[in-house]
Amino acid sequence: MKLSQFDYFLPKKFIAQSPASPRDSSRxxxxxxxxxxxxxQRFFELPNILSANDVLVFNDTKVFPARLIGKKNSGGKAEILLLKKLRGNLWEAITKPGFSKGEKIYFPSFFGKITERHNYTSFIEFSIPAKLFLKKINEIGTTPLPPYIKSQVPDHDLRKQYQTVYAxxxxxxxxxTAGLHFTKNLxxxxxxxxxxxxxxxxxxxxxxxxxxxxNDISKHKIHSEQFTLEKSVADRLNKAKLYGKRIIAVGTTTCRVLETCAQKVDKEGSYLLIPQSGSTDIYIYPGYKFRFIDSLITNFHLPKSTLLALISTYATLPNSNEKFTDFSKSLAGKAYHEAINKGYRFFSFGDAMFLT
Incomplete structure (x- = not known):
């Protein structure tokens, strides 16, 4: 499949720059x-749409202030986006600009040293103990936002806006971001x-x-992300699945964990969840058959992205009777076209879609 098959045009005015207020007033x-x-409908109408036969599965991860601004040896600005703690005070991160192995980035009272360079990321070892570094992150770090959001909101407020209520x-x-629409009351x-x-x-x-x-999307490699599915949760979800309940993944991240953990248990093709902690680089695009989820709540995604490929998969063969040829001609593509015509708000702070 070609990357050009997963494209659409979105005028910039439809890219949401702030969340709906209240959260569940989104479309x-x-x-x-x-x-x-x-x-x-409106998101707050979800209780009129769902029933006791439904299961909502949420990702309870919490965004931390992962964006750090430091200085280069020359005194110029350096930016780090922390991605993953590897061990102790060693982290994987994206740096801007790029740095060579051995170079240092300086912050008040500590520094980070580049120990390895990879395609997109660097491994950075910080000069202070791990616990102290976590404290420093909360003091000097800011909330990382996608580049298409040009927020002028103070970071104190942004930490609340760009966080689910159950994180x-x-x-x-x-x-x-699919979880941003939920309030505690909802x-x-x-x-x-x-x-x-x-x-x-x-x-x-x-x-x-x-x-x-x-160009060939099957050649794309997804970077692995850490996950945990507890045994008690897997047991309850497996029981719900066996009882015929509808499993609704809240967000593509939840979807990817459930699909990663689903293992075939019989010749008829039934799947159950295996509880585990680890990393996943599962890549879902048309042709993939969903193993465990029945429905998906998600936001509207960027053109030519892995997330657009995932939602394209949901409404095409072998998950429906529609053959995938091009996103614009698919049911998902028609839905996106209608969303644009009706003025929906797109991407992280935007409106939601319920694929059922």
């Missing part, structure tokens, strides 16, 4: 792959009508940031 497009229907496991360089309402609520963790890293740059 919700419902796309039904069986009936090919597209309908429009609890620090480790992400970006928010699992989650309580969903519980009241019997919707099962479950949590797993995937720390969002470079896999989210790196665009597809190869």
């Amino acid at each position: 919700l497009m419902i796309v039904n792959r069986k009936t090919k229907s597209i309908s429009h 609890r496991e620090p480790g992400s360089a970006a928010a699992p 989650i309580a309402q969903l519980k009241d009508i019997g919707v099962q609520i479950e949590f797993l963790t995937l720390h969002v890293g470079l896999g989210t940031f790196v665009p597809i740059k190869v």
Whole structure:
């Protein structure tokens, strides 16, 4: 498949620069792959859409202030985006500008030394103990935002805006944005009508940031991201699946963990979750058959991205009766076209889509 098959044009005015307020006032497009229907509601109406037969699975990762501004040897500005703690005070990060192995980046009272260079990232060893470094991150770090968001909001407020209300496991360089639409009150309402609520963790890293740059999308390699699916959660989800409940992944990160952990258990092709902690580089694009999830709540994604490839997969063969030829001709593509015509807000702070 060619990268050009996953393209669409989005006028800049539709890129959301701030979240909806309140969070659940965002718009919700419902796309039904069986009936090919597209309908429009508000996110706070979710309790009228879901039932006690539904399970919502959330990613409870927490965005930390991963963007650090330091200085080069020359005194010029240097920027670090922390992606993943490797061990002790050694981190994987993106640097701007690029640095050579052995170079140092200076901050008040400590420095970071480049120990390895890779295609997109560097390994950086910091000069202070790990616990102290984490404290310093919270003091001098700022919230990392995607480049298409030009927010002027103070970082104190941004740390709240760019965080789900249920976040609890620090480790992400970006928010699992489908979850930003949920309020505590909305989650309580969903519980009241019997919707099962479950949590797993995937720390969002470079896999989210790196665009597809190869013409043949199958040649693209997704950077691995750390995740945890607890045994108690896997057991409850497996039980729900066996009872015929609808498993709804809140966000593509949740989807990727569930699909990573789903293992075939019989000749009929049934899959159950195997609890585990590790890393995943699962790459979902048309032709992939979903193993465990039934539905997906997600935002509207960038052209030519792995996330657009994932949602294209949901509504095409072998997951529906529609053959994928080009995003613009697919059900998902038609939904995006309608979203633009109706003035939906796109990307991280934008509106939501429920693929069912």
